[in-house]
Structure formats: structure tokens, C-alpha cells
Amino acid sequence: MSSVELVGVAKSWGESTALHGVNLAIHAASFCVFLGPSGCGKSTTLRIVAGLESATAGQVLIDGKDVTTLPPAQRGIAMVFQNYALFPHLSVAQNIGFGLSVRKVPAAESERRVKETADLLGLAALLERKPSQLSGGQQQRVALGRALVAQAKVCLMDEPLSNLDAQLRQEMRRELRELQRQLGLTVIYVTHDQAEAMSMADQVVLLSQGRIEQAGAPRELYARPATTFVARFIGTPPMNLVALEGGRIAGSDVATGVPAATLGVRPEAVRLAGAGEGFDAVVQSAEYLGADLVLRCSVGSESLLVRTEGQHQVAPGTAVRLAWQAADAHGFDAQGRRVH
Numbered sequence: 001m002s003s004v005e006l007v008g009v010a011k012s013w014g015e016s017t018a019l020h021g022v023n024l025a026i027h028a029a030s031f032c033v034f035l036g037p038s039g040c041g042k043s044t045t046l047r048i049v050a051g052l053e054s055a056t057a058g059q060v061l062i063d064g065k066d067v068t069t070l071p072p073a074q075r076g077i078a079m080v081f082q083n084y085a086l087f088p089h090l091s092v093a094q095n096i097g098f099g100l101s102v103r104k105v106p107a108a109e110s111e112r113r114v115k116e117t118a119d120l121l122g123l124a125a126l127l128e129r130k131p132s133q134l135s136g137g138q139q140q141r142v143a144l145g146r147a148l149v150a151q152a153k154v155c156l157m158d159e160p161l162s163n164l165d166a167q168l169r170q171e172m173r174r175e176l177r178e179l180q181r182q183l184g185l186t187v188i189y190v191t192h193d194q195a196e197a198m199s200m201a202d203q204v205v206l207l208s209q210g211r212i213e214q215a216g217a218p219r220e221l222y223a224r225p226a227t228t229f230v231a232r233f234i235g236t237p238p239m240n241l242v243a244l245e246g247g248r249i250a251g252s253d254v255a256t257g258v259p260a261a262t263l264g265v266r267p268e269a270v271r272l273a274g275a276g277e278g279f280d281a282v283v284q285s286a287e288y289l290g291a292d293l294v295l296r297c298s299v300g301s302e303s304l305l306v307r308t309e310g311q312h313q314v315a316p317g318t319a320v321r322l323a324w325q326a327a328d329a330h331g332f333d334a335q336g337r338r339v340h
């Protein structure tokens, strides 16, 4: 089992800086997800861990050992790329065993390991097929098999499921997570899909513009976002972020009791209240999602999303009262940092 540590890892290309001194510890046998919008530095960080890219500054440690200057082959890692990169003219068995033959592993051992890996991934009946004769999910598993057969303890995956349809993606997420637990792998997984990150990760590392905005368990990021960026990125619909003026919702006389520039409250924490509580708002629009009904309500110059039960029927223009528990209110300063 391996842990991965990044110490002050920075990366620049000429004038442009992709990573600013990233510090991060990833526990052995855990599932870590790098999450963030396009261009935030997810792939660059992964490629530096793999040794496919060199850091401008800082160190990479695997199992406590400094591997910063080691070539990829000596780091004990395996990598699965977004496009799988399978060899079209080789069979499934040859694709899985490719790395072993390159490393001159004896034929008998190689055959045994390919078979074990194929069994594990449910590919045993497909070993003689070519990649073009496989479904997207099966190709994905072959790519995974090629990484697993190497018996590397650290497995890096860059958006490995992005080519699959929604249902297959869901299935593969579950399979991947089970496999990771079963084999005790340390996985670093890149995605820009927050739902994927939340459902798979032990630790989510949310990046923005080459910096870590927040790293922690999915529940931590959801319950206590460190910044407005995290608040907006995690959760659907995202957290409401409402401008305050002297503690009141901007353009209204609704006092929130939150001493901050911006109030954050999750749509699922806002409820439709009775006449005696909360404050007045007007429904602007309603989005029906089956189990949920999401209302956009206006208060002063701000608007708030309210997530309520799908069986409710509320027409635009309806006057409602809204309320939430004090503990569900988050406060952020003008720079977007949590203060409350």
C-alpha cells in the first residue's frame, strides 16, 4: 500500500503558471478525486505524480520516498487515460498483458496474471476479441486491466469514464470503487463532475486556477465549504449565495443574523414556512424534477432557490414565506472566504 504526498508542487510553462505550490497528502488505500473546472490543473498535477511532467518546484513522495526525479517506470504507478489507448490490432489478452511482455515477465506468469485480472474484471470470455468488438464499458475495463495487471499500488486515472453513457458510467463508478477497496489500491481519479467526485471519493481535492480551494471528505466540502467557489461547485442545485447589506438581504429589510458580505444557504435547507415564521418572498419560476420541485424566489434584489417536495404545486407569482435553521446559514467575506 502506498501513500502519495505533494510538497509545494508548482508548475509553470514560461510566463504561465498552471500550479501554485500545491501541498497534499493522500492516504494509502484511499480513493482521492481531483475535481475542478477545465484548465484548473487536474491533469497537470496527475501527470507530475506519474512523472510524465516535471514539476518546476516542490517534491512528490510515494510511500514516503522522494520520487521527484524518478522516471515514470520506477515510481510503481499505473495510469489509465481518458481515451483508453488500447491497441486495435491486439486481442484483449494481448492488450492486458502488453506491459508484462515489454518487461519480459515469463510467459507462464504473464498468462496467469492476465487470466486473474480478466476474471476480476469479468472479461474472461472476451480474451480473444479485438477492442473494436467490445462495448465502451468493456474497453474501459480492458484499459483498467492493463493498469491492474502491473500490480502497481498507486493507480492514476484521468477522466476514465467520460466516453461512456450515463448508465454505464454509474455502473463503472460502482465497480471501480469496489475494485479499489478489494485490492487496497491508492487511486487518484480526475473528473470535473462533482456528483462523480462526491459519490466515489474518500477525499475530494477541489482545484481552481492552480490552487487547492479545499481538500476533505465529500461531506466536509458539502457541509462546510471553505469558500464561495466550493459552495457553488459542490451540490445541485448549488448553494444560494445572497448579497447582504448590514446583515440584511440586499434590497430588503430581512435580517439574517449573519455578519458577513455574503450569506450561503443550501436550497434543501430553505423551507416554505407558515404565516408566523420566516420572511416574505415571491415565486418567480418552478422547475419540476420528479422527486423535487425547485423554486426560484425573489427577496429584495436577490433570488433564492428552494428545494421542496415534487408533489407540491406552486405557480409563479405566488407569495410565500421562507425560513431556515440558523445552523444552515453560512457566511463569507467579500473575498469569498468562510467567516461564519
Ligand SMILES: Nc1ncnc2c1ncn2[C@@H]1O[C@H](COP(=O)(O)OP(=O)(O)OP(=O)(O)O)[C@@H](O)[C@H]1O
Pocket: 013, 016, 017, 018, 036, 037, 038, 039, 040, 041, 042, 043, 044, 045, 192
Ligand atoms: N504543455 C503545456 N504548455 C503550456 N501550458 C499548458 C500545458 N499543459 C497544460 N497547460 C496549461 O495548464 C493549465 C492546466 O491544465 P490542465 O491540463 O492541468 O487542466 P485540467 O484541469 O486537466 O483541465 P481539463 O478539465 O480541461 O482537462 C491550463 O491553463 C493549460 O492551458
Ligand SMILES: [Mg+2]
Pocket: 042, 043, 044
Ligand atoms: Mg485534464
